[in-house]
Amino acid sequence: MTNIMEAQNVKLSYGKFEALHGISLNFPEKQLTALIGPSGCGKSTFLRCLNRMNDDIDNINITGKILLEGKDIYRAKLDLVALRKKVGMVFQQPTPFPFPVYDNVAYGLRVAGVKDKQLIDQRVEESLKQAAIWDETKDNLQRNAQEFSGGQQQRICIARALAVRPEVVLLDEPTSALDPISSAEIEETLMGLKKKYTFIMVTHNLQQASRVSDQVAFLMDGELIESGPTEQMFLAPKKEITSNYLNGRFG
C-alpha cells in the first residue's frame, strides 16, 4: 500500500503559540483516515496544512515537510492552484455558492479553464452521482444551491470538491452541523467513495470514526499520540491515554 501523502515532523505556530509540535503521519492511498482528539488539539490546523489553507493567516510559521506523491507541497515554486486541484476540501458548515447547483459543481473545472461543455456536463453528473445527490438535483440543476437542505448542501459541496477529480479530499467535521439522518447519508456517501479517493477527515464523533475510517490518528495538545488501523485503535490501543479517550473518560 502506497502513501499518497506523508507529513514529516510538521510544526506550526500561530505567532508565539505553537499549535502543532511535530506531527509525522502517513496517509495511505484510497483509504479514509480519521483525525480525532479533544477540541482545540490542532486537528483542523493540521488538516489545513495539507492543502496550505493556513498560508494566508498572519504570523504563521510552518516547518517540516508534507509530501504529496513524494514531493513537498511547501517547496518554493509550488503552484497553489495546482495543489488545491489535487487536494480538495469540504468544510464543517456547508458552503454552497449562491448560484445554481450546476454552476457550483462546475466551478472548479471552470476556474481551471475547462471550456468543453460536454466534459463539464459529464463531470457534473458523475460527481453529483458519486456524492449521492444526483436523484435530488437532476431535475433542478438550475436551482440555487443554497435553497437545498443542509445535508443536501453538504453533499453538493462534496460533489463540487470531487468534480476536479482530486487525489485527496480533506473533510473538517463534515457532518457536525447536520442532523443525524443527513450525517448518516454523508457517511454512506463516503463509504461508497473510498475506493476512488483518499479521504482525510476530522471528526469528534468517535462512532463515526469507527464506522467509516480505515485508519485513525489520535491527536492531543498538538501532538500525535497514536495512529493505526481503525480496528486496532479501537480494540487494542497501544497507549493508555488513547484508550481513555476512546472510552469517553475525557474529551
Next chain:
Amino acid sequence: MSKKEQDLQEVVEQAIAQQKVPHVKIKGIDPHSIDIARLTKPSKETRQERWGKGLTALAILLIGILIVSIIGFVGSHGLATFFTDKVNIFHFLFSTDWNPSAGPNHVGAAAMIVTSFAVTLLAALIATPFAIAVALFMTEYESGKKANLLQSVMELLVGIPSVVYGFLGLTVVVPAVRTVFGGTGFGILTATLILFVMVLPTITSLTVDAFKAVPKELRKSSAALGATQWQTIYHVVLRAARARIMTAIIFGMARAFGEALAVQMAIGNAVLMPYNLVSPAATLTSQLTSQMGNTVMGTLPNNALWSLALLLLIMSLVFNFLVHLIGKKS
C-alpha cells in the same frame, strides 16, 4: 374584596401554611399581612412599560401626521396644476415647452425630466466601477491602515456640504469643460462630474458593506477549489454581493436625482432639451431651487413648480420601492 382576590388570598395563605422551612425569614415580607390589593395592581415596571409604549406611539403618530401632511401638501399643490389649471398631464410629461407664466399650454417638463435622469444615470454609471474597485481594494486586498485611510476619506467626502461641491465645480470643472469641449462649460457633463464625486462615497461604503456580508467560508471554499483570488472575487464575491451592490447603486442614484444646489451651480439653468452633454440645461431640482422665489403662491407658475416637486417625491418613492424589491428577491 372581590372573588378573584379572595381566591388569591387563599392561595397565598395556603402557600405560607405549607412553608416547610419556618426558620427562613425573608426581610420585609411579613407572612400574615399579604397585601393583595398591591399584588393585583400593576407594578411600577408595568406602568413604566405603558408609559414607554404610549410615548413611542405618540412619536409615531406625530411622524405619521407629518408625512401625511407633507405628501398631502405637495400632492394637492402639485395636482392643482392638472385639476385647477387644466394642464394636460401628457403635455406636462412629454412636452419641452416650459414657460408656465405664458399659460397652461406651456407647462412641459420633459426637458427637465430627461436632464434629471441623464445626470443621475451618467453619474451612477461612472461612479459604480470606481466604487466597486475602491470597495474591493478595501475589503479584499487591503484591510489594515490603507483601508481605514480610504474609509476616512470617503466619510470626509460624504460630510462636505453640497454647496462646496457646487462652488468647486463652478470654479474648477466648468472652466475645464469649457476649455476641453468648448461651449459655456455648463451642462450635463459638468453636473455629472460633480455628482460623480458626490455619489461615489455613498455607493462605495454600501458596496463595502455588501462585500463584507459575503461569508469568509465562500472565499475559502473557492480558494480550496483552486481559484485564484481574482477568480474568487469575480465569480463568487461579486455574484454573492450582486443584490446589495444594486441597492448601493440605487441609493447613489437617489442621492444624485435629489441633489439640487451643486447641480444648479453647474448645469446652466436653461430649460432646454439637452442636445449634447455640454449644452446648458436644467434638472427638476435645479429648476425648483432657482425659481421658487420668483413665483406667487396659488398661481400656475407656482403650482407648476409644485408639480416638479411631486415628481421628485414620486421618484424617491420609486427608488425606495426598487430597494425593497431587490431586498425581497435575494
